[in-house]
Amino acid sequence: MAKFLEFQGKEWLRKAGLPVPHGRVASTPEEAKQIAEEIGKPVAVKGQVQAGGRGKAGIVKLVNTPDEAAVVAAEILAKTVGGTPVQQVLIEEKLDIKKEYYCSFVVNGAREARSPMLMFSTEGGMDIESVPEELLFKVNIDPINGLQIYDAIDVCAQAGIPAQDLSKFASFLTKLSQAYKKYDCQTLEINPFIMTGSGDLVCADCKMEIDNSSVGRHPEFGISIARDLPGAPTELDLIGWSIEETDARGTGFLMNMGYDEVSPGCIGYHPIGGGSAMMGLDALNQVGLKPANYADTSGNPVGSKIYRVAKSVLSQPNIDGYLLGGFMMANQEQWHHAHAIVKVLREILPTQKPGLPCVLLLCGNREDESLEILRKGLADLMTPDGPGKRIEIYGKEHVTDTKFIGQRLFVLSQEYRAEKVAQGK
Ligand code: GDP
Numbered sequence: 001m002a003k004f005l006e007f008q009g010k011e012w013l014r015k016a017g018l019p020v021p022h023g024r025v026a027s028t029p030e031e032a033k034q035i036a037e038e039i040g041k042p043v044a045v046k047g048q049v050q051a052g053g054r055g056k057a058g059i060v061k062l063v064n065t066p067d068e069a070a071v072v073a074a075e076i077l078a079k080t081v082g083g084t085p086v087q088q089v090l091i092e093e094k095l096d097i098k099k100e101y102y103c104s105f106v107v108n109g110a111r112e113a114r115s116p117m118l119m120f121s122t123e124g125g126m127d128i129e130s131v132p133e134e135l136l137f138k139v140n141i142d143p144i145n146g147l148q149i150y151d152a153i154d155v156c157a158q159a160g161i162p163a164q165d166l167s168k169f170a171s172f173l174t175k176l177s178q179a180y181k182k183y184d185c186q187t188l189e190i191n192p193f194i195m196t197g198s199g200d201l202v203c204a205d206c207k208m209e210i211d212n213s214s215v216g217r218h219p220e221f222g223i224s225i226a227r228d229l230p231g232a233p234t235e236l237d238l239i240g241w242s243i244e245e246t247d248a249r250g251t252g253f254l255m256n257m258g259y260d261e262v263s264p265g266c267i268g269y270h271p272i273g274g275g276s277a278m279m280g281l282d283a284l285n286q287v288g289l290k291p292a293n294y295a296d297t298s299g300n301p302v303g304s305k306i307y308r309v310a311k312s313v314l315s316q317p318n319i320d321g322y323l324l325g326g327f328m329m330a331n332q333e334q335w336h337h338a339h340a341i342v343k344v345l346r347e348i349l350p351t352q353k354p355g356l357p358c359v360l361l362l363c364g365n366r367e368d369e370s371l372e373i374l375r376k377g378l379a380d381l382m383t384p385d386g387p388g389k390r391i392e393i394y395g396k397e398h399v400t401d402t403k404f405i406g407q408r409l410f411v412l413s414q415e416y417r418a419e420k421v422a423q424g425k
């Protein structure tokens with residue numbers, strides 16, 4: 001899912017006319033200080049990472065002066081939360097909080113609903129999981145007409161909002177509902193939104209996730225990859241996305257695994273299908289190998305798409321092997337894979353990676369023909385001294401045999417490393 005950081009989500013809310021605190025994002029303590037000076041009041045310094053529970057993680061702090069803002073920003077920018085280094089802090093005016101509330105707009109996938117849903121609670125600021133069920137109020141939203149003011153009033157009244165505040169809450173929530181629809185959100189959670197001492201409602205936090213399938217309708221977001229990634233997109237992620245984005249036939253999913261650098265023991269990983277991908281990970285884990293990347297070519301993709309994925313997988317530097325992991329009796333016609341793999345290996349092995357271990361497991365529909373395409377197409381490379389000397393081709397007799405496939409890759413990759421060391425590479 002395309003997820004926004006708090007400061008990005010708040011910016012879109014501001015543009016949609018919702019009340020958000022005055023402030024800006026900073027990447028250095030000096031910038032933080034300058035923004036605090038501009039605001040000219042006590043500020044909140046908030047670390048910008050996707051993880052929730054930032055308050056508890058110590059990356060939401062309140063300070064009184066610009067100098068303090070710089071000090072606290074430096075502390076927060078030095079932290080790593082949930083494996084992600086904090087690279088930015090949001091500096092915004094400290095709010096005069098009278099009370100914190102919770103609301104979120106999500107997709108209710110229940111059979112009788114299949115619509116957006118508003119959840120509202122007067123218990124804001126804490127994890128929604130720890131709010132007692134009876135204090136969380138829900139109403140389904142008509143996907144075409146949006147949240148109606150009377151439904152919003154109703155849900156707030158149930159939650160115990162006093163009569164004189166009902167129309168203020170209801171108009172705040174209907175405005176948010178319009179933003180949810182306008183931006184094609186999957187989730188929009190404001191936890192907390194707060195009432196100030198003077199009675200205004202303000203969005204103090206914002207978690208906004210955009211529906212991946214709608215990203216094409218929103219060039220204004222500048223989202224380069226409509227997919228969940230652990231951090232900023234890598235080169236491989238961008239390549240993978242370009243393959244997926246330009247050809248909708250079947251899946252040609254490819255992404256980085258988040259390692260800084262592909263290290264020894266990493267295998268170019270090319271499973272076929274999700275379950276198969278899990279079995280392939282078993283195969284690698286059992287022998288202490290690691291996937292350099294994640295990939296998936298399933299749902300009957302065309303050969304050209306498989307070719308582009310396989311070529312990208314195999315072009316990664318420093319891999320010790322390649323696994324085509326078809327750990328399932330696929331119903332897609334496997335000869336598309338066979339043709340693509342023959343073409344890629346003929347391009348890569350002789351010139352770039354002679355002797356690279358390539359364990360090819362391909363099972364299912366058109367298996368016999370497909371294995372024959374692989375054998376014939378690669379035969380001249382597979383001679384004892386040829387660039388394809390470590391290609392091994394397997395079919396249904398090993399379809400769930402993670403132990404055997406892992407072991408073959410392990411033995412071949414040890415050999416390959418030893419050979420490289422002997423050659424001084
Ligand atoms: P989260 O822990 O990641 O959900 O981060 P939040 O943005 O929700 O911040 C956690 C808590 O910090 C909120 O529930 C508020 O109690 C408090 N907080 C956040 N921003 C402000 C602010 O500007 N002023 C004040 N007084 N408190 C804030």
Ligand code: MN
Nearest residue numbers: 125191192205
């Ligand atoms: Mn929050």
